[in-house]
Amino acid sequence: MTDRDETFAKVGELIAPFNKKGVELSEATTFAGDLEWDSLTVMDFVAAIEDEFDILITMNMQAEIETVGQLVNAVEDLRNGGE
């Protein structure tokens, strides 16, 4: 597995407890549309991601992230200390 695959798998694990409807996850799965998360769920989930990877995802970044794939990319970037 590449690093990105591992990150994707880990993100999937963290989504699971909030995935009430058992939606199948892909790169294109959207948080608002497919998973139907409200802002409170998003906050709890973001906190879980931040704690797992020891990163900070600002609200500005969150506004740009709509899909699981975009989140995985953002996590990869942040872990590599990039923008």
Next chain:
Amino acid sequence: MTDLFSKFDPLIAERQALLDTGVRDPFAIVMDRVLSPTQAIIQGKETILLGTYNYMGMTFDPDVIEAGKKALDEFGSGTTGSRVLNGTYQGHKACEDALKEFYGTKHAMVFSTGYQANLGLMSTIAGKDDYIILDADSHASIYDGCALGNANIVRFRHNSVEDLDKRLGRLPAEGGRLVVLEGVYSMLGDIAPLKEMVAVAKKHGAMIAVDEAHGMGFFGANGRGVFEEAGVEADVDFVIGTFSKSVGTVGGFIVSNHPKFDVLRLVCRPYVFTASLPPSVVATAATSIRKLMHAENKRAHLWKNSKRLHQGLRDLGYNIATKEAESAIIAVLLPDQEKAVMTWQALLEQGVYVNMARPPATPAGMFLLRCSLCAEHTDEQVDLILERFANAGRIAGVIG
């Protein structure tokens, strides 16, 4: 072409469904006459007001009214201008002087509303390389101020010292930091653990702003707010407040000891690009603020009222958002919108007005009846309120 209003269709439908059940619209109440800080006539009925922010009952204070009338006579009905152009009168300065004395600070800046004070501070003090770290339950004006500016915004879990510490610890070394807290959180009436939060923010080198909208007048030996009671005055960089609650009129402010504070008058757009408060308003505010310095008796009675209502409602079997009364806001939790509106309406029909609050204003999708007490509520009024809550709860089937 799309109708720009079609995005609101779900909301319109939801409201219509609620009104079709025959209840009165909780967001369309009209006070026909106001008799006192605690009583009004609503649809011909004399009603006890238990849903205002008139915590200290200053709206009908004779000295306050007199000051307003005098300013209206001497300075006219409005300034028709910005604070930085033709809109600063002697009265605006006197009001800022009263705030400086009240808070014991070097600087005070009066805005046209508290909403604008938050818009102004959040949008200007932190730039695109800076960070604002805010509580998830922050007031809309704080969120909107962040949206108006360019800073990076980080949220922490409501009132969680640990979460705040963790997030501050992950910030990059470069860039300024502002931690934004509130003394009293107005939806649930809970207070912030300011001593611990301020210590954590300081440890990470952040500046600190505390919104004392619902704490002013009531908390601390001088009525400055929760931050005074928590003993952290020396470590707080900005206090934001409003005249629309304990002060009893309208307007907003920021006080600070920062030597460069006054530059904000030039750069805060919500200060510059709007008209200043009318002379009568700043005169009533200044008079009220000076009286609030010495309102120990009112503070004591307000605490007594808050504790009595909290205990009384618990005894009736209501669920309250806080275990004990932490402020003058007592938030009753109800299971859903229908029960909340039924209880609200039953209360109104018996002559008690409370605020209904629903998502998205409330955290965690809660439906609340928010009661806020006034120092002018008499013991007999609190008895009546409890009696009427007992009846309303049974009518709506929310208590046994």
